[in-house]
């Protein structure tokens with residue numbers, strides 16, 4: 001049964017990785033989806049795959065005008081707005097403070113914070129009034145780096161901690177009209193890029209290597225696919241299921257948060273081997 005039929009949603013960074021999987025799942029659940037993404041080729045691919053169920057604006061999440069455009073396009077085209085998902089982001093390839101040249105720190109800081117934090121805030125600002133009207137919801141992609149060190153470097157970790165604050169503050173400011181929640185995934189094999197200001201704009205995210213080693217650091221024993229994360233967003237968008245949820249952030253990380261410092265017990269392996 002479609003859980004989001006009649007819903008109109010926006011996903012930023014919907015042209016690749018996790019965002020693309022959320023778009024596909026929302027369409028499957030009956031939603032119409034607007035996408036704001038800077039990748040022209042990614043947007044063209046979405047248009048081809050989903051036809052009239054998806055509308056893309058090629059633009060930058062740091063721009064108030066581009067966020068306003070995707071909101072007004074969706075309202076014009078489909079008559080309203082129920083949910084926005086702030087998801088576009090970049091990583092810092094775990095660069096340590098010590099390794100950041102003093103004269104690039106400020107530009108890298110601004111690039112990371114402008115995309116990962118200002119981008120979410122600009123989307124919230126553009127969508128605020130239509131969402132109050134529809135009593136809709138906002139969902140933001142956090143990361144295990146919103147709660148733990150070592151999921152990135154000092155810049156990325158700081159941006160994702162800031163997103164936790166953004167979700168909590170907006171949940172409070174917009175209650176009882178708009179629900180504001182977050183999903184904090186663990187590592188995913190995507191094309192996550194780094195900042196141009198550090199020359200990392202076309203670096204390849206080591207997702208496959210991480211996936212290969214996942215059984216040694218993810219308690220569930222493997223790295224979930226982007227599609228396997230998408231259901232959490234359906235849950236937070238679904239009016240029937242999200243009633244108690246605002247200011248809630250789901251640590252959806254294969255157990256990374258409870259891993260602690262010990263070795264993974266791999267309970268039950270011996271029983272599997274006996275079968």
Ligand SMILES: NC(=O)c1ccc[n+]([C@@H]2O[C@H](COP(=O)([O-])OP(=O)(O)OC[C@H]3O[C@@H](n4cnc5c(N)ncnc54)[C@H](O)[C@@H]3O)[C@@H](O)[C@H]2O)c1
Nearest residue numbers: 013016017018037038060061088089143187188190191192
């Ligand atoms: N990949 C992981 O291991 C992982 C883990 C936890 C959280 N996340 C978060 O998931 C989200 C999605 O990342 P992903 O892994 O799917 O990466 P991805 O690179 O596959 O997708 C990100 C999308 O965002 C778009 N984008 C980036 N900057 C933009 C900008 N300034 N304006 C418009 N579009 C822009 C890109 O074009 C791309 O389509 C990010 O917020 C990331 O921090 C990723």
